[in-house]
Amino acid sequence: MVGRAVRMAAEGSLDPLFANYPPLAFDLFALAERAGATLGLVSLAGAAGPDPSSEYLAARLVSVLSFVLTTVLVGLAAQRAYSGLAGPAAALLFSVAPLAVRQAHFATTDFVQVAFLAGALWAALRAAGWRGFAAAGALAGLAAASKYTGGAAILPVAVLALLAPGRWRCLGAAAAAAAIAFALPGWVVLLHPGDYAGGVGFLFSRGYLHPPVLGAEPPIGIVFHPTVTLPFGLGLGAYALALAGLAVAVWRRTPADLALASYVFVYLAVTGAGHDVLFRYALPLLPALAVLAGGAARLRPGLKPATAAALLGLLALPGLYASVETDRLLATADTRQLAAQWIQDNVPEGAEIQVAYYAQPFFDQREVEANLKLSGSRLAAGFLQGRYTSRYLVSENGGQVVVAASGPPDQGPAPAGPGLVIKAYHGRWSASVYDPLDAFYLPIWGFEGIDRPGPSLLIQTPS
Secondary structure (H helix, E strand, O other): OHHHHHHHHHHOOOOOOOOOOOOHHHHHHHHHHHHHHHOOOOOOOOOOOOOOHHHHHHHHHHHHHHHHHHHHHHHHHHHHHHOOOHHHHHHHHHHOOHHHHHHOOOOOHHHHHHHHHHHHHHHHHHOOOHHHHHHHHHHHHHHHHHOHHHHHHHHHHHHHHHOOOOHHHHHHHHHHHHHHHHHHHHHHHHHOHHHHHHHHHHHHHHHHHOOOOOOOOOOOHHHHHHHHHHHHHHOHHHHHHHHHHHHHHHHHOOHHHHHHHHHHHHHHHHHOOOOOOOHHHHHHHHHHHHHHHHHHHHHOOOOOHHHHHHHHHHHHHHHHHHHHHHHHHHOOOOHHHHHHHHHHHHOOOOOEEEEOHHHOOEEOHHHHHHHHHHHOOHHHHOOOOOEEOOOOEEEOOOOOEEEEEOOOOOOOOOOOOOOEEEOOEOOOHHHOEOOOOOOOOOOOEOOOOEOOOOOOEEEEOOO
16 A cells, blocks of 8 residues: 555555555555655655655554544544543543554554544534534545445444434435545546456455465354454453443443444444454444443443542553553564564575565565556555565575565464574464464464564575
């Protein structure tokens, strides 16, 4: 996404030339790149330049700001729905949710989508007439324009509209506003209708028709997400409180309860119907679950504020622990960075390095040329795994230097054999919980013994 956003900013284009996602998140990333370039902070030189860090950072800041905005909106939505301590509780639990904290580091569509979704939920909860529901619908449309699954944001808006006075007018206003908001940035789809139809088909096929491409097939999403992704992604204590809040919502069935519960159940049923269970696919559930967790306070309405705050702090501790550990580890050198430095210090120029894509410390011009066919732009094609090198040749088949890796997705033992081992852990890595389909190379839970991100590597050189 960063390479395409850099190309858009450099060329003044609104066309990402990528059809698996709607265009709005690309537009926002490109705006960040353009703003950074205007301030002299971003070079727009591309990853093949001397240092692409500023380009990555500019786009990542969009996710950071989306995370902060979502946290505020979650608190406001919970306060509107349940009052009392619900708002501060929901905001606190969301702010330390390990999956939210982790995903806020990355320049992906996910947090842009979630910020609009949280905005739609808050706007619908405070809507008093058709204008308020039109605003909520527009935010839901922008969520869908960021990522197709963001369209689920219209569900709680629709439920609340149908429970409001003048329900059909409110529902119609929400639906019309959502369609317009989706279409405004989505006009690019008209330039490549076949490509976007193929992109939607690819996503449907990946999600529902095919097993995952990495490792053993995990359980179906409606089983995996409630039992793995959400407990560890929201935090064990926060998830327990969210389940209690969901039970109260099913029992009480206020308009806010019905909107939140229906969204959780329907989103999980639709997105969890296949085996494509990337953790980040469950991120849009976290705002609603955090709001429901805030609403669980209704179980003990007479609880003293000091006691409630102490209990809330205890429940937030598991998520806080995992989030702090994630941040700490991301601030250490990745094993691939260590491998790159060792190779530069010990391997002569011109050597060919054999390494799998997700483990590679470098990419070369041959990979850029191959990616050019997919990216549609030489500038966008230069953003690949690792750092660009003209000193070495990189190949997945054959080479004087062989870099073998654990995973993905885990950081298990490096492949056996003579050579230099760069380990990502010490002690017992097998107790860690990894995203089963992502090459993230850090667990979301179980950090004991983990020293740094990246796979464990074995570097073999000619004797």
